[in-house]
Every structure is written in C-alpha cells, then in structure tokens.
Amino acid sequence: MNIKQKLALGTSIITLFSLGVILTLISYVIYKNAKENALENISVLADKISLDVEDYLSAPLNEAFLLKQMLQEPNLLDRDRIFRILNVMTASNESILGTYVVFEPNAFDGKDTNYRNTNYHDNSGRLIPYSVKSNGKIIIEPVVGFDLPESDFYQLPKKNKKVELIPPFDYKVDGKEVTMISLVYPVIRNQNFLGIAGADLSLETIRTYLHNLKILDGAVKITLVASNGYVLFNGLHPDKKDVQWEDKEDMYVNLAMSSKQRQSYSDSDYFHVSLPIQLVENTAPWALRVSYPQEKITNEIQFIFWIALGLGVTGILFSTLANVIIFRKLVDSRLQTLIAFTKDAANGNLSKEINDTQKDEIGNLVEAVVAMIESIRHILxxxxxxxxxxxxxxxxxxxxxxxxxxxxxxxxxxxxxxxxxxxxxxxxxxxxxxxxxxxxxxxxxxxxxxxxxxxxxxxxxxxxxxxxxxxxxxxxxxxxxxxxxxxxxxxxxxxxxxxxxxxxxxxxxxxxxxxxxxxxxxxxxxxxxxxxxxxxxxxxxxxxxxxxxxxxxxxxxxxxxxxxxxxxxxxxxxxxxxxxxxxxxxxxxxxxxxxxxxxxxxxxxxxxxxxxxxxxxxxxxxxxxxxxxxxxxxxxxxxxxxxxxxxxxxxxxxxxxxxxxxxxxxxxxxxxxxxxxxxxxxxxxx
Incomplete structure (x- = not known):
C-alpha cells in the first residue's frame, strides 16, 4: 500500500469516526428531547383520558346520588313509586347495569309487616328492590346477600355512613354471575341510618368502553386498576386472565394509588404515565395507566439517523476524491522526483542535482536531502x-x-x-x-x-x-x-x-x-x-x-x-x-x-x-x-x-x-x- 492509499484510508477512517461520534451525539440529543416531549405529551394525554374515563364511569353512577337525595326526604315516595323511579334510572343511561335500594327493617314507612313475602321484599317485608338489565330488558328482583358480613355494598356504608365505591365483585343477576362495580350512598335521616341507594356498572361494559378507545390510531394503551388491585382492563395484555394486579408487572401503578401522585416512567417498550383517578369524592382512588410505544419515537430517530448517515457518506466520498486530486498535484509528482534522486545517490552517483522552489514541507524535505548528500560527499x-x-x-x-x-x-x-x-x-x-x-x-x-x-x-x-x-x-x-x-x-x-x-x-x-x-x-x-x-x-x-x-x-x-x-x-x-x-x-x-x-x-x-x-x-x-x-x-x-x-x-x-x-x-x-x-x-x- 503506497502513501496515497494510506493517506486516503486514514482520512476516511478519521472522517467516519468523527461522523459516527457526531451522529451518536445527535441521536442521543434527539432521543432525549423526543423522550421528554413524549412523556410531556403522554402526561397531557393521560389527563384528558382520565377525565374522559371519570366522566364515563361517574356519570351513570351519579344516578345513585339523585336516588339518595329523593329517599332522604320524608313521605316523598311510596313503594310503587320507587319501583318506577328505579326502572327510569336504569334505562336513562345505556352503560348502567342497574339501580337498587335496601332499607333497614321498618325504616322506609314503618309498614313492613304488610309486605311480607311480596315481590321485591324479603320475608320480613323489608324494601329491597333491584332494577337491572338482563337479556335486553329491565327486570326487578330483590337484593340478596346484603346481610352477609362480606357484602361490602351494604355493610360498608352502614358502618361508615359515607359514600362507598365498591371495587369489582361478583353478583347473580337473573340467575347468572355478573362482575360489576357499585357506587353506594347511605340514606341518612336525622343522623339515623335508614338504608342504601346504589347504582351498578358491569365489568364487561367498562372493558368494552376502554377497548373501543382508539387513541392515536390505537397506539396508546390504557390500563385501569381498582383500589383493591382488581384489574378492570389491561390494554397491554387485553386477553390476560389475571384479575389481581402484581407489582412485578408494574410497581408504579400501586404507587400512584397509595401516594395519590402521578408517576411518569418508561421501560424497554413503552413510555408510561400512571395517575390516580377519583370517580367519587371521599372514596379510595383507582389507578389509570396510559402507555405509548417507544418504537414510535425510535422510528423517527432512525429515519433522521439514516438521512444524516447518507449525507455523511456522500461528504466523505467527495472529500476523499478532492484529497486524491490535490495530493496528486501538490505532493505525488514532487515525491517521485525526490525518490529518483535518492535512488541515484544510493547507487553511488552523487554528482546529480535537484531543485524545488516551493517553500512547504516537501520543499524543506528536498533541501534536507540535498544537504545530506553534500555531507555524504564530504565524508567520503x-x-x-x-x-x-x-x-x-x-x-x-x-x-x-x-x-x-x-x-x-x-x-x-x-x-x-x-x-x-x-x-x-x-x-x-x-x-x-x-x-x-x-x-x-x-x-x-x-x-x-x-x-x-x-x-x-x-x-x-x-x-x-x-x-x-x-x-x-x-x-x-x-x-x-x-x-x-x-x-x-x-x-x-x-x-x-x-x-x-x-x-x-x-x-x-x-x-x-x-x-x-x-x-x-x-x-x-x-x-x-x-x-x-x-x-x-x-x-x-x-x-x-x-x-x-x-x-x-x-x-x-x-x-x-x-x-x-x-x-x-x-x-x-x-x-x-x-x-x-x-x-x-x-x-x-x-x-x-x-x-x-x-x-x-x-x-x-x-x-x-x-x-x-x-x-x-x-x-x-x-x-x-x-x-x-x-x-x-x-x-x-x-x-x-x-x-x-x-x-x-x-x-x-x-x-x-x-x-x-x-x-x-x-x-x-x-x-x-x-x-x-x-x-x-x-x-x-x-
């Protein structure tokens, strides 16, 4: 390999190395900025999604509040009227599964003995109707199991005398098991607990709604977890059968609920924002996770990288060609003359002369070689x-x-x-x-x-x-x-x-x-x-x-x-x-x-x-x-x-x-x- 080839190779290697460093720095800066922008955009998007989800879930549940307000007014409603109001509220919103009331013994009108073993009452005559959708129609059936210790939908509001958002639980509707959430208000009159008024949403309705939310052409994945860790919907794994959230999958979801603060983070595939959402005031928060794939950002970075690489390679080729032409004109011909002169001297002919008038590095080299030949002549x-x-x-x-x-x-x-x-x-x-x-x-x-x-x-x-x-x-x-x-x-x-x-x-x-x-x-x-x-x-x-x-x-x-x-x-x-x-x-x-x-x-x-x-x-x-x-x-x-x-x-x-x-x-x-x-x-x- 002659000096021209070595020079061209060295220049190309240095240029490629410099280009690689520059492209790496540019890619890092672009990735960092894109990541920050993505997290910021996802945070804004997560806020919007959380508002939409809260509106969707809380709007039908507000029917329970209206029902509670009416029931707290004495002598405003009779039992037949309550049945009609429950049917109207159940039909008022397509996402509502059902509405219900449960009263303490003789707490409604003091006439429970007149309604023993009648429709929508228990054997003591307590008023316990449940208006619910089943097979495309609305039916009324009595609420069952409310007096069991594990029945949170009745026991918690009775004990705490405040509104309760009950996480997903299983309940039989028209003989079939249905997983639902329930918002329950205690009916209180003169500081006395009379009963409850509630509204239900089925888990299937919530999952259908979240699955149909196609944000950014479906790139954004939504996960909703209840306060007790029950997974209502997992957008990253919609077919997964696990119903209880595990920290090993994502510890920041539970952290968002426990700290009641937004958590922004990323893993190898997605950018995530987990934030607490409160469907009803004074109830335990749930967690909503919004995930955006990192490949959307990396694709943009790769596109910019290949453009920069193409421009860099073109510049290298152009620079190498220019260097070859300049080297041939300014260096190669003069070096050939100097090489011929030194070969004659090596063969014993010290009588020849060489002239180079240019005052650059090669000119200085020629002068040094001529001085060396003169010294050799004197020594000999x-x-x-x-x-x-x-x-x-x-x-x-x-x-x-x-x-x-x-x-x-x-x-x-x-x-x-x-x-x-x-x-x-x-x-x-x-x-x-x-x-x-x-x-x-x-x-x-x-x-x-x-x-x-x-x-x-x-x-x-x-x-x-x-x-x-x-x-x-x-x-x-x-x-x-x-x-x-x-x-x-x-x-x-x-x-x-x-x-x-x-x-x-x-x-x-x-x-x-x-x-x-x-x-x-x-x-x-x-x-x-x-x-x-x-x-x-x-x-x-x-x-x-x-x-x-x-x-x-x-x-x-x-x-x-x-x-x-x-x-x-x-x-x-x-x-x-x-x-x-x-x-x-x-x-x-x-x-x-x-x-x-x-x-x-x-x-x-x-x-x-x-x-x-x-x-x-x-x-x-x-x-x-x-x-x-x-x-x-x-x-x-x-x-x-x-x-x-x-x-x-x-x-x-x-x-x-x-x-x-x-x-x-x-x-x-x-x-x-x-x-x-x-x-x-x-x-x-x-």
Whole structure:
C-alpha cells in the first residue's frame, strides 16, 4: 500500500469516526428531547383520558346520588313509586347495569309487616328492590346477600355512613354471575341510618368502553386498576386472565394509588404515565395507566439517523476524491522526483542535482536531502584520504596492546599473593574481635549485677530503718493499749457493782408488787360484799391487780437480764486481764526487735560502701574493654577493605588482560575493515 492509499484510508477512517461520534451525539440529543416531549405529551394525554374515563364511569353512577337525595326526604315516595323511579334510572343511561335500594327493617314507612313475602321484599317485608338489565330488558328482583358480613355494598356504608365505591365483585343477576362495580350512598335521616341507594356498572361494559378507545390510531394503551388491585382492563395484555394486579408487572401503578401522585416512567417498550383517578369524592382512588410505544419515537430517530448517515457518506466520498486530486498535484509528482534522486545517490552517483522552489514541507524535505548528500560527499572524500592513516594506526595499536596484556598478567599474579596475606590477617582480626566482644558482654553482665546489688542493699537499708520506726510505734501503741485495758477493767468492776444494785432494787419492786396484788384481792372481796354499789370499785381493784402482775413480770425479766449482764461483765473482765498480759509480752518482743534492727543497719551500710567501690572499678574495666572492641572492629573493617582492594586489583588485572587480547583482535579486524572501506569508496562518483 503506497502513501496515497494510506493517506486516503486514514482520512476516511478519521472522517467516519468523527461522523459516527457526531451522529451518536445527535441521536442521543434527539432521543432525549423526543423522550421528554413524549412523556410531556403522554402526561397531557393521560389527563384528558382520565377525565374522559371519570366522566364515563361517574356519570351513570351519579344516578345513585339523585336516588339518595329523593329517599332522604320524608313521605316523598311510596313503594310503587320507587319501583318506577328505579326502572327510569336504569334505562336513562345505556352503560348502567342497574339501580337498587335496601332499607333497614321498618325504616322506609314503618309498614313492613304488610309486605311480607311480596315481590321485591324479603320475608320480613323489608324494601329491597333491584332494577337491572338482563337479556335486553329491565327486570326487578330483590337484593340478596346484603346481610352477609362480606357484602361490602351494604355493610360498608352502614358502618361508615359515607359514600362507598365498591371495587369489582361478583353478583347473580337473573340467575347468572355478573362482575360489576357499585357506587353506594347511605340514606341518612336525622343522623339515623335508614338504608342504601346504589347504582351498578358491569365489568364487561367498562372493558368494552376502554377497548373501543382508539387513541392515536390505537397506539396508546390504557390500563385501569381498582383500589383493591382488581384489574378492570389491561390494554397491554387485553386477553390476560389475571384479575389481581402484581407489582412485578408494574410497581408504579400501586404507587400512584397509595401516594395519590402521578408517576411518569418508561421501560424497554413503552413510555408510561400512571395517575390516580377519583370517580367519587371521599372514596379510595383507582389507578389509570396510559402507555405509548417507544418504537414510535425510535422510528423517527432512525429515519433522521439514516438521512444524516447518507449525507455523511456522500461528504466523505467527495472529500476523499478532492484529497486524491490535490495530493496528486501538490505532493505525488514532487515525491517521485525526490525518490529518483535518492535512488541515484544510493547507487553511488552523487554528482546529480535537484531543485524545488516551493517553500512547504516537501520543499524543506528536498533541501534536507540535498544537504545530506553534500555531507555524504564530504565524508567520503575525508574517508578516502584517511584510509591509509587508519591502517598504520591499527598496526601500532596492535603492538601496544600486546605489551599492555603482558603487564596486566604480571600485576594479576602479585595481587593474588597480596590477597592471600590479607585473608590471613582478616581471620586473625575476627578471632580477636570475637574474644573482645565476649569480654565486653561479661563486663556488662558483672556491671549490671553489681548495680542490682547496690539497689538491693539500698532497699534493705531503707526497709530496716523503716522497720525500726515501725517497732517504736508498735511499742508505743501496745503501751497505750495496756493502759486502755486497765481503764476498761476498772469500768467493768463499776458496772458489776451497779448490776448488783439493780438486782437489789428489783427485789424491792417485786415485794411491792406482791403487796399490791394482796391489796387488790382484798379490795375485790370488799367490793363483792358491797354489792351493786361496789361494782366500780371492783373494776379498779381488777386493774390494780393486772398492773401488779405486769410489774412482777417486768421485775422477773429485769432480774434475768441483770444476771446475764453480770455474767457477761465477768467474762469481759477476765478477757481484759488476759489482754493486758498479752500486751506486756508484745512490748518486750518489740523492744528486742528494735535492738536487733539497730545492730543490722551499720553492717548493711558497710556492705553498701564496699559494693560501690567494686561498681566503680567494674565501670572502668568495661570502658577499657569497649575501647579495645572499637579498635578491633576498626582493624577488621580496614582489613576487609584491604582484602576487597586486592581482589578488585586482581580482577581488574585479569579483565585488562582479557580486554587487551580482545582489542588486539579488534585492531586486526580494523585493519581489514579499513582496506575494505578504501575499496568501497573508490566506487563513489563524487
């Protein structure tokens, strides 16, 4: 591939790459704008659709409100009139399935007993008519199952007393199951719940309406989900049998209902807008999802992309053709001239000339090539004149290298002898150094041991002195304890005397209580003799007798406690006497210990003085040994460096000898090369 083809290929690749980047950016911007516009348009469209759906669904259900308003007015309607009104309301809107009322017992007109088991009543006579469409006509049948707990259409408005929009449920109409929704209003009069008024829409009617909504030629798909998750219509999958909405299909539908806020989003196939719709005020919202296919936007983007690609390819072809023409005129012809000139120079013809007057890159290249040829001419002329001189110099260099090789071999032999001597010296230095290191370690160990002994002696001295002080204090405390024990002994003797006095006093009180008891007995006898007049005196005598008995018991308890206290005091006196004797012995022993401690202190101080002298001498020995160690280490390093130097000299001499041989061979080759150069230079025509 020549340079023209390479240039055209490179230009095309760069242009295509640039075009691809530009088209990608344009496509992204167009897609982003189209997506934003689509979501905005779909939001507006969703609002319109939601209004249409709300109108369609709520308009027929409003019949229930009108019915409720009429029923709340007292004495406005009778039962026959209600039947006619229900039929009129059912027929008023083709989307209505039916209308109905259910009253509490006797809540309508208080005459339920007159209508038992009649048409449109139950066996109690309650008014429960249901006007409903069946097989193209309107029939009236009684409402059934309303009293069941699961019947939300009656139980919820009765319980909450507010309007209820009942999600799809199944109910039998004319013997056939029909799925329907129901809007139910409670009938309330004077805050009392009377019954309900409601209107129904069949699920089939709702699905038919939503299926027939062909928006944007049917591209827009509508999905309607009730507040309990029941799928009324799924525009993306109209034939799907699932009746309960699953979050795995689209979580934003339930999110729109729970948050009561619009949700805009997209997936791989559609743009979606899910929004809550409220068919009746104060009821749970339903969800309406509007979906628009993304391929509608991607088709437009692809169309724009192919147009841009076609224009880009056309531009590339035109640009490539223009580049070829310009290259051929401005570059190709001049390059051919330059190539011919360089081929002649390569073949040895350096006498030709080339001229290029244009001052561009190729002109600069021509000037550089001409300057290079001139330099080559000069080099060749110098080389021709220097060839003979190079040959003579090579021969002289060969002789010099031979002499240098002999000298290097002699030096290598001397270096080997010096290296052996240095190795012996190094071995001796290592032995000395090892011995000195061992001596230093021993000195340091002795030094540390003496330092520990010094510390230990100092601690012993301190402890002995402290022990002496403690012995003196113990002696003093023991003497004080002995004195206190003496005082305690005297106090115990006094307590003994007081206890004996208490015992004697208790005996006196005991005698008094005995005499009081006798006196009370005599008083009781005299009161008995006095009869009725002495009854009060008898009560007093009885109380005195009781007090005398209590006094006797107290005296007995005091005597018992006094005897126990006296016995305890005697034991305490005995223990105090023993304590005094024990303290006397402790004082004697502590005095002996104090004297021994005073004798030990001088001996310990003398030992400390001798240890300090040994410690100082060991420190001096350790310093001397460490100095010797440092000297041996310096000698070892010097010997090691000397050994390395001799080895390096020996190796250098060997290398020098080898290099000399190599240089001798190179000089011989150089002589041959110089001869060949001379032969080659003769081929050039300068």
């Amino acid at each position: 002329s110098v080389a021709q004149t220097s060839g003979s001189e190079l040959t003579e110099t090579s021969k002289f260099m060969e002789n010099t290298i031979i002499e240098l090789s002999d000298l290097a071999q002699s030096q290598a032999a001397s270096s080997e002898e010096a290296s052996a001597t240095v190795e012996e010296l190094n071995a001796s230095s290592e032995t000395i150094n090892a011995n000195v290191v061992q001596a230093v370690d021993n000195s340091k160990s002795i030094h540390n041991s003496l330092h520990a002994i010094q510390t230990l002696v100092q601690n012993i001295t301190t402890e002995v002195e402290s022990f002496g002080k403690i012995a003196v204090l113990a002696n003093q405390k023991a003497e004080e304890g002995r004195n206190m024990a003496g005082f305690t002994s005297k106090a115990i003797e006094e307590i003994q005397e007081k206890s004996l006095a208490i015992t004697e006093f208790s005996e006196v009180i005991s005698n008094i209580s005995e005499k009081t008891s006798l006196l009370a007995l005599n008083a009781a006898i005299e009161a008995a003799r006095a009869g009725e007049s002495g009854r009060g005196f008898a009560v007093v005598a009885e109380e005195i007798s009781k007090l005398a008995s209590q006094a006797a018991e107290s005296v007995s308890q005091i005597n018992t406690l006094s005897e126990e206290a006296l016995h305890s005091i005697q034991n305490g006196g005995t223990q105090v006497t023993k304590l005094i004797d024990l303290l006397r012995e402790i004082i004697k022993e502590v005095s002996v210990i104090f004297e021994k401690a005073r004798e030990i202190v001088p001996l310990i101080q003398d030992q400390k003085t001798r240890t300090d002298q040994i410690y100082v001498e060991i420190e001096e020995i350790t310093s001397l040994v460490e100095s010797i160690q440092q000297s041996t280490e310096e000698q070892k390093r010097a010997t090691f460096e000397l050994s390395n130097m001799t080895i390096n000299i020996s190796n250098g001499s060997q290398i020098l000898s080898e290099q000399s041989e190599t240089m001798s061979a190179n000089s011989i080759r150089m002589t041959g090369i110089s001869s060949k150069i001379s032969e080659v230079l003769l081929k050039f025509n300068l």
